[in-house]
Amino acid sequence: MRARHKPWAEDYLIENKEIVEITATDQKGKWNSLFPEEQPLHLEIGTGKGQFIAGMAKQFPDTNFIGMELVKSIIVSAVDKVKEAECKNVRLVNENAENLLDIFSQGEVDTIYLNFSDPWPKNRHEKRRLTYKSFLEKYRTILKENGQLVLKTDNQGLFEYSLVSFSQFGCKLEEVTLDLHATEDPKNVMTEYEEKFSAKGQPIYRCVVSFS
Template sequence: MRMRNKPWAMDFLQENNSIVDIDSTYSGRVGAFFPDTGPLHVEVGTGMGTFITELAKKYPDINFVGIELDKNVMIRVVEKVLESGLLNVRLVLLDANAIDAYFRNDKVSRIYLNFSDPWPKSRHEKRRLTSRSFLEKYSTILDEEGLLQFKTDNRGLFEFSLISLNSYGMDFHEVKLDLHADEPEDNIRTEYEEKFSAKGNKIYRIRASF
């Protein structure tokens, strides 16, 4: 997701450093970022923040970390956390390539990949968040019973992800070809999900473990 550049973005994020980590202050010690202990769930790519904030409201005993690379997008997510008064959401301005280093001393119970950039060109395959190089990173930070949850409306990315996860030897717990046809109660729709579903696009979901 790309938004118009806001020159004041970094100043705003710095002013709210109790919620967002912009310089990897909590790298290797994410637990210290939260007032209470709890299982750790991570969303890679926050969008506008609806998913992570709604999930945090539903599960107050779980600590949620949202990773986002775009500082302009992060502004809106911070605003949503502030508006909701949630204490179990923290945000990190971070390239997903560094996820294993950031969480190196922490064990994550779940990783969410929601409507990630499909990077459709073959030469960009390694940039897809379900490519082998990213799966290697996730495998080092997920705990023994940890789950990877992936949602997309992009058929090509869905098929690529099925093959990639299977080739890596992951165990599939769920593969849904039309999530909204019989929508589970636990599904929280993202902004993209609402948009794509309204256009008639099918939503795919995978849950798998290492």
């Protein structure tokens, strides 16, 4: 995801500490203490401009949400989305998924969302894919036993690769959907990319896997 550089982004994140956790590693093992209530903890990796995480927080007030985004110039838009939603059950972190084990304790997260992640289509970039085995190992560590990962993408190649990667890693496939919007799932919250691609008639792929 490309975004125009915003030199004021870092200051903006600091100004909104009630939404953005600046020192995410300090919260390892105690994320639920940041929220009004201790509830299941869901994590979106690559939260982008925040439409999904804000929509989920509003639709599911009985769950606490964390949105992780690496690019400062993008996560500032997510801050605005969360403000508009006026939800107290969502926090944002400006972090890299490579650092998950420094940010979350073993078994701290209930569900992980990967929405329209970069497919990194070239073979030499395989290790950067968020469904590569090294990332799956991190997910298994921070997820509760039988915790779930939900993947949505418009990229058929990434989807097929991910299904194989999940299977080889020993994940249990709970759901595989080849055209999400044909199912008319009332609980589905669309991302900005999802709205764009589905409007063009592109199928949206979704799968749900569990980690034992």
